[in-house]
Amino acid sequence: DVLFNAAYAVMNSAFSLQNDTTRDGAVEPTGAERSGSPDSYASWESLGFEGRNFVSRGMHADELAAANGRPALEPIRVYAGLATAEDTDARLDVIISELERTGAFERSVLVVIPTTGTGWVNPTAAEAIELVHGGDSALVASQYSYLPSWISFLADRDKAAEAGRALIGRVHERWLREPVETRPKLLVYGESLGTQAGEAAFEGLGDIRETVDGVLWVGPPNSNTLWSQLVARRDPGSPQVEPVYSDGLVVRFANDAASIGNPPSPWMDPRVLYIQHPSDPVVWWSPDLIFNRPDWLSEAPGSDRLPSMRWFPFVTFWQVAADLANAAGVPDGHGHNYGTTVLDGWVAVAHPDGWTVDDTERARAAIEAKAKAGTEGPEK
Template sequence: MAVGYLIGSIGMLVWRLLELPEATGRRADALRLGVILPMVALVAWNTIHVSEWQSSVRLAVGMPPVEGAHAIRTLLIAVAIFAALLVTGRAIGLMFDWLRARLVPFMPRRVANLAGGLIAAAILLVVTRDGIVNAAFGAVDRSLARAAHFFEPDGPPPSDPRASGGPGSLIDWGEMGAQGRDFVLRGPVQAEIAAFTGRQATAPLRIYVGLEAAQTPEDRAAIAVAEMERVGAFDRANLIVAMPTGTGWLDPGSHGPVEYLLDGDVATVAVQYSYLTSPLALVFETERGLDQSLALMRAVTERWDQMPEDARPRLYLHGLSLGAWSSMYAVDLFQLVNNPIDGALWAGPPFPSDLWRRATARRDPDSPYVLPRVGNGRLVRFADQRTRIAPGGWGRMRIVFLQYASDPIVFYEPAAAWRRPQWMREPPAFDVSDELSWMPVVTMLQLALDMALATDVAPGYGHNYVAEDYIPAWAAVLGLDWPRSEIARLQAHCGSDRSPGCRPPAGGAFVDAGSRL
C-alpha cells in the first residue's frame, strides 16, 4: 500500500513538473472515484482470498494452515504500517518544502526544487544508513563484544589439549564467544562415531577463532593456522575450511554428519567475522566476511601448498548462507587451475553470490532453474531435499550447491520489481505454492519480506537446512560411494535424539537468522 502510494505520488510530481493540465471540479472527483472504487474492490478480493493463499504457502513448507482471523489481522497490520509510513513520508515532504523555500530566493524555482530534493536525499542517507542505523548497529556490535567478556562461558573449557580453548591452546576460551564454544563442544566424539560405523574412528578436530582474538582478519587467520599446526590438523586425511554465518554460527547439521562420513579423520577450521545476524551483516558489514574468508583461505592454502602433494590432506570448502557467499568469494579460479582443491559444499547460497550466479547461468536450458544441470556434471552439481546425486562422472574437483526451491535468500531477485523471475516462468517446485503469481513491484516486496522470515518454517524448507539433506551432498563432494541403506541409516541417526551433535540446540533450527540472543 505504501509503495503503491509512493509510485502514485511520484507520478503526480512528474506530471506537475511537466506543467501538464490537471483535472478540476467534477472531473477531478470522477477520476478519484475511478481510482478508489477499483482499489476498494481489490482490497476486498484480497481479504477474501488471503487466508487461502497464505495456507497454500504454509502447507507447501510443512506448516499448518492459518487461523480464521488471519485475513482481518493482516488487513489491520497493513493499515497500521501504511499509516506510519505515510506520516513519515509527509514529514520528509515537509523537510523538502522547507529546504526549497529557503533556496528559491537565490536561484530559479526548478533549480531550487532539484537542489532541495538532492539535499533532502543526502540528509536521509546520512541520518539513516550512515547515521542512526550505522551507529545503532555499531553499538550493538560493541555491546556484544563486551558481553563476550562480561558473561562467563556456560561451562568450563575442554580438558582435551587438542581442542580450541583447551590446555595449551593458542585461543582463549572466553574470546571464542558462545557460537565458537558451542561448535567446539557439540560435535560427535570418537566413541560415538566408532559405535555407529562399526569401524575404527579418529577424534575429529575443530578449530575456531573468535572475533575478539585479534583486530585484523589476517591476524585471526594467522592464529587459526598456528592452532592448526599445534593440534596436527594438517596431518589429517581431510581438511575443511568453513565460513560461519554472520553471528559466527556453524550448522551442526552439516559438521556432525561429515565427521561420521569420514570416520572422524577430519579437521575443520573456522574464523568469526561479526556478531550481527547474516541479513544485518550483509547490509552493514558487507566487507567483513569477504575479507576474513580471503585471509583465512590464503593462510591455509599457503601452508597446504608447502606440503608434498601425496602427503597433504584433501581440502574442502564449506559455508551456509552468508558463510557460503564469503567462502565462494575466497575462491581463486586461476589458482584452482594449477592447484585445485578437492571440493566444496555451499548451502543456501545468497542470491548475490557471483560463483553461484555464473554456475546457474551455464545451466542446461532443459533443466529447472531451481535445480540446474550444468554441462556433464563433472565440476558442479545442484541438490535439493529430494536429489540423489549419482556417485560417478566427477572430475578432479567436486562442487555441490545445496538449495531449496522455497529458499528466498537463494532465489530473491531485485529485478522481480519489473520482470517475472525465470523460476516463476516454470512449473513450481514441490515446496512452492501453486498460487504464487508474479505482479510488478509486489512480488519483489513479497520476496524481500520472505527473506527476513526464511527460517521461520519447518526444518527442510526455506532457509532451514537439515542434516538429512547435508548427508548425501557431503557424500557426493567427498567421493564416498556409501550404499544407499547406509546413507539412510546415518540420516535417521542424525535426525534423532541419539545424535545431538548433528542437530541445532533447542529453541531454533537456524539460530543466526532471527533476533534470538
C-alpha cells in the same frame, strides 16, 4: 552514508553484547583437539558466542565409533573469534598455529568453513562431516562480525567476502607446504552468507579445481557472483530452479538428496555441489524482482513452491523479502532449513572409499537423535 554508518555502528554495538554470552550447555573443552581448551592458543573467552558453541558441541570419538560401528578419532575443531586477536592477519596467524598444534595437517580431510555473520557454523553440517570421516577430520572457521546473517547480507557483504578470501587463502597457503602424498584433502563448506564468503576466494570453476579437492555450498544467496554466472549459463532446457551446467561434469545443483545424482552422467573430481530449495527466499530474493519476472516464476514450480505463486511488480519483491525474516523457521527440507540433506551432499562431494547407503542412514539417525535430545541448536 552518515545515517547508514551511524545505524550500522549502533547495530554492531548492540549485537556485540550477545557475543560475550555463552549458550546453555556450551562448556569449555578439555581435549587438545579443540580451540578454547587449556592447550589452545585461542582462549575460551575470546571465541565469542558462536565460537564457544562450535568447539564445545559435536560427537566425540567414542560417540562417532558407536554411530558408525567402527573405530574413530577425536575430531579437530579450530576457531578464532573477533576477540582472539586484534585484526584479521593476527587471527589467521592464530588459526594456522592452532592447525599445526592440533595435527590438523595429519588428518585425512581438512575442511575450511567460511561462516555466516556472527561466526555461526551449522552443527548438523559439522557433525555430518565428522561422521562421514570417522573423526579423521579437522574443521576450521573464524568469526568476522557481530551481526546476524540477514543484517550482514544487507549491509556488510564485502566484509564477508574479504573474510572468506583471507581464511581460505591462508589455510591453502599453509596446506601447500605439506608433502603432496601425505597432506589431507582440502575441502570447503559454506551455508547461506558463508557461501558468498567462500565463493570470493576463487576466480571461477577453474580456480576451484586448482585450489581445493571439493566444495559443498548450501542455500546460496541470489547475489552470489559465481552462482549467478553458472545459473545464467545453464544448459538449454534446464530450469533456473534446478539448473544443469555443462551436463553436471564439475558443478551440480540439487534441491534434495534424490536430485544430487542428476544428471546421471560422470561427475569429475574435484566436485562442486550447490544445494538449494525452490522455497528458499534467500536463494531467490533479489532487487530485480521489483521490475522483472524471473525464470523461476515463469517455469513449472519447483518441488516445494506453491503453483499459485505469481509475479507482480513490487508486490512479489516484498513478499519474498518478508519471507526472509523466517526463512529457517520451517520444517526440514523447506525454505532455508536444509536439515540432514547436508549429509547427503557431503557424501556426494567427499565420496569416501567404502561408504555405503547404509552408512549414510546410520549417520543420519545419529544426527537426528542428537538434535532430538536438544544438544544442538539452530542459528540465532
